[in-house]
Structure formats: C-alpha cells, structure tokens
Amino acid sequence: MKISSLKLYALAYLVFLYAPIFLLPLFAFNDGTIIAFPLKGFTTDWFAKMAENDTLRHALTNSLIIAVTSSAGATILAVFAARASTRYKFKGKGGIMGLIMLPMVLPDILMGMSLLLVMLEVLRVNLSIATVILGHVIISLPYAIAVLQTAFATLDQSLEEAAVDLGETRMSTFRLIVLPLVMPGIISAFLISFTISLDEFIVAFFLAGNQPTLPTYIFSQLRFPSAIPVIMALGTCLVAASILLLSVAEFFRRRGIKRTGAKDTGGFL
C-alpha cells in the first residue's frame, strides 16, 4: 500500500499531539517510581495514594470551586455583553468590546502581576480563592463572549419581534424565546470557561496566596521524584474526566440542534 506524504504528515501530527497524553496512564499504572522504560508490573497503588493525599484533595476542591464559580460568573457577564454587542448599536461599542476582549491576547503573567497589585495595594484584600475567581472571570470572559456572540448573531431578530407582537414583554420574550435558543451557546461558553479556569496556572499562582489549586499543586510536586507517579495517576483521572465532560457537552449540543432543526455548524468535536 502506498501512503502519500500528506497522509504521513497528518499521522505524524496526530502522534505528536496525542502520544504524550497516552504516556500518562501508561506510567500511572506502572509499578515503579521512576518514569522510564522499560515498564515494570501493573499496579493501582498510585491511585490509592492519590486518594489518600489530603493536600491534593484540598487543591482539587479549591480548583473545582474556582472553576464552577468563575465560569458561571463569566458566562452570565458574557450573555449580557454578547447580547449588547450583537443586538444594539451604541457609541464606543468597538472600543468597549475591544477592551473586554483584550485579556485574550494579553500575556497571563501581566494579568497576574497587575491583578496582584490591585488586590494588595488598591483593594487591600487578602489573597484567597475569591481573588483567583475574580482573575479567572476576567481571563475566561473573552472566550465566553466569542462563543456567545456567534449564538446571538445567528438568532433571527424577527423571532423576538414575533413574541412581542403576540403580547409578550421584552423580558418575557428574552426568557421564552432568546434564552432557550442560545442555551447550547451558553453551555459551550460555560464549559470553555470551566476548562480555562481548571488548568490555569499563572494567575492562580499569583492570586491564590497560600491556597493550593490543582495546577499549582502539581507544579509544586514535580520537585519530588517520588511524587511523580501520583501526579501521573492524577493526570489520568483528569484526561478521563475531560473526555467524559466533552462527550456530555457534545451530546447536549447535538440534541439541541436536532430539536430546533438548526444546521450543524460544528462543535468542539
């Protein structure tokens, strides 16, 4: 069989992307403390150790609280911003939207440093997971807005007029017509914000004070070779959770499309 060079290139590309991820479960189940080939026996010890680790559990709880809260906040704010930017014309819209979207391209380290300065010197608050939540809302907001702008822009404006024409107020129209129709976009925006927050390191590192989050905990553990297999087990769990989450999200997205008969313009998968 002849394999064209383009196919070979595509194959190499995929291997390069995904092979490192497959190494995680490989070493997570490897009965040896050193991350190197050849593999030794099979074990689930590392997962047991991971479950026993209190600091890790604390970091995971922190990260989940931060991720859920910040993505909920970012999604709600993004609904308002995306609605305003797609539906209304107002003075300075370009500038305002540009400023809101800026954190997307701003280096995270700048965000982290400047936010730290604001928290400590301007607002004079103690660093905690609340400050991390604030930071994560700011950095995930542009992504949530980008997703929701598409959702709002594809909404036929006469649907809202029809609802008003049939006696509904603007508020009830939003609730009865707009919200259900942009719901797939809202879920997407939430999930994207969630993933961004969950693996965000720099801003969390600057703003968390003495509170561990999952990424900062993992980073701190990399100094101890003996802790690495546990980190591998943790990584395996995270990969499994991500796959599960994306599958669920895709399922709801496809069901939503089927329900409204909209054209499938592609989701995350």
Place this chain on the structure above:
Amino acid sequence: MTDNPMIAFRDVQKYYGDYHALRGISAEIRAGEFFSLLGPSGCGKTTLLRTIAGFEDISSGAVLIDGKDMANVPANKRPTNMVFQSYAIFPHLTVAQNVGFGLRRDPRSKAEKDKLVEESLEMVGLTGYGARAAHALSGGQRQRVALARALILKPKVLLLDEPLSALDRKIREQMQVELIKLQREVGITFVLVTHDQEEALVMSDRIAVMFEGEIAQLADPETLYRRPNSRRVADFIGVMNFLPAKVTGESGDTITAEVAGLGTLDVATSQVSMAPAGDNAAVGFRPETLTILYEGQQATDREAPGTIDEVVYYGDMTYYDVRLDGMEKPVRISMRNVFGRPVLDVGTRTRVSWSPGALVLFR
C-alpha cells in the same frame, strides 16, 4: 363598510439619521379591506407596515388604529398581529405551542385554549399537525402556522410582510387564493407588503404604490392598471408601451395630440395623467389593448402598419414586439394563442389594431 377608517396615517415622517424613509404619508385603510403596500425594495413599504405594528417609531405625524392614536402604545399592546417574511416560527416549540403562543396571558382554561389552537390549525388546513416540531415543516406549512398564530388573537388588523416571497411559484399562487378566501372568512383588515405587482393586483381591494417614501398612487387594482397617474406607476404595474406625443390642442373635455406612428388623435380628459412626465408628453398602451390583425381581419377602430421585430412564446400567450412604420422603438403586443391562430415569424409585415379610448396620455 363603515365610515371610520381602520388605520389612518396622518403626515407620517420617518428619518433614520439623515435618511428620509417616509416622506409625509397620509392615507386611510378601511375596515375589512385587503390593502397592499406595493413598491420596489427600499421604497419604505415595510417601514410603513412596521409603524402600524409598533416596531418602528415615527419621527412625526400620527398612526391611528380604529380611531386611537398609537403614539404611546407599545407593540405588545396593539390590536395588530403580524406574519413575518421569515415566518419567525419559534423553532424550539411544537406547532401547537407556536399557534397558542399568543394565548399565554389569556385567562381562559387550558382546555379552551387547546380547542382554539385546534380550530386555528383547522382554519389554515393543518389539522392534526399540532404535536409536530415546528422546525420540521415545509415553507408552505410554516406560512400557515404563522398565519394561524397571528389570527388566533383575533386582531383588528393582520399585517403581512412579503409572506409569499419565499415560496415556490405553484404554492405561492395557491396561497394567494387561500389568503383571499381566509380574509373574507375572518373579515379582518389585512395589510400586505409586497414588491410583486401581480400579487398585489390579484389579492387586494386597494393598493398604495410607493416610491422613495411616498405614496405615488392609491387606488383599486383596475384603476391602477388602466389609469396609472404617472409614467412611473404605469411602468411598475405590468407592461406599458410609451409613445412620444405632442399635445396640439385642447377644447372642453377633449385633448388633441399627435403621436408618432399613430397620427393625430383626440383623448378624453379622463384619460389624461397630469403627473409630470418629463419634458415630453407620451401616450401609454397596455400590450393587450393592441391587436395584431391577421389576413382579412378588419380593425375595430383604427389600424397602423408595422413589422414584427421579436416573438416571445409563452404557451398560452405570445408577446410580439412590433415596430410601427415611422417609429424607432417597437411596441409590445400580447396575443392569446387561441386555437387555430398561428404564431407569426420575425420580419412579418403586419397591421396593428388600436383604439384611442384604451390609451393613457401622460403630460
């Protein structure tokens, strides 16, 4: 028909920034009539319709519905309902939920509402479709759902924004007839926006022809077709042949004009359109008022010789472009292809029968 108009426009002006979209519209729409706003795109007809619905604020003037000034009445409180160009069917709801949407704030019981929805679906020929997902319907069916949804609230006025433009020709013609029947049945005032002059002629009791934010002529279809008040209206509604003319005399009810290719003729003042026709006067003939005379046929009134320039065969009709002797531009003549009448070839010498009573003089 009552004396009070259902809708009255009083010098309605609408600006979008510097753009003057409606330039002093004053007109009245009678109760129970099928009224059309006809014009090319950008003439302001949709804007005018939306001022009735309340989706468009007016810059000055007044819109009255059933004698009541609508200035401070928001769209959701007006006694009007609308069928949108895109139909605006709510895609996440069923057909029955769409049709019953306007009843949400109605205090009646669910059983009564269900019955109303069923009746409305029956009225538009969609009995048994209630449980279907609205997005799975065809274009014609969506249109019917939109109609049922708008009529279930028994509005005083039904507004239709180019409701047939997205349909295939066959379904469109079928829907035209159904809409006329429906309007007679429910007796509600219908206001239709369309750019299709044929559709307006077929469906309306009266038509307002609009150009550039103004009503150019408001009349019943026959008057509009036979006695357009300007060359522009004549040109927009159907086909009109224009022949350059010169007015040579006036006496009482008669105007004498000289027309190239046709000679001198007398026209009654009722046939004269006084709207400015540019520097030169012209007479206008509809294609069906001219007849090609076959061998041995006699003209009923007058005749003029000419040569066939172009033949367009339509099955039931044939259009001939005939160049009358002494004229530069050919005139268009439509002939029914009745049995036994041959289609003539390009280049054939022929005679054209015409009558001064059928023309319009634009001066």
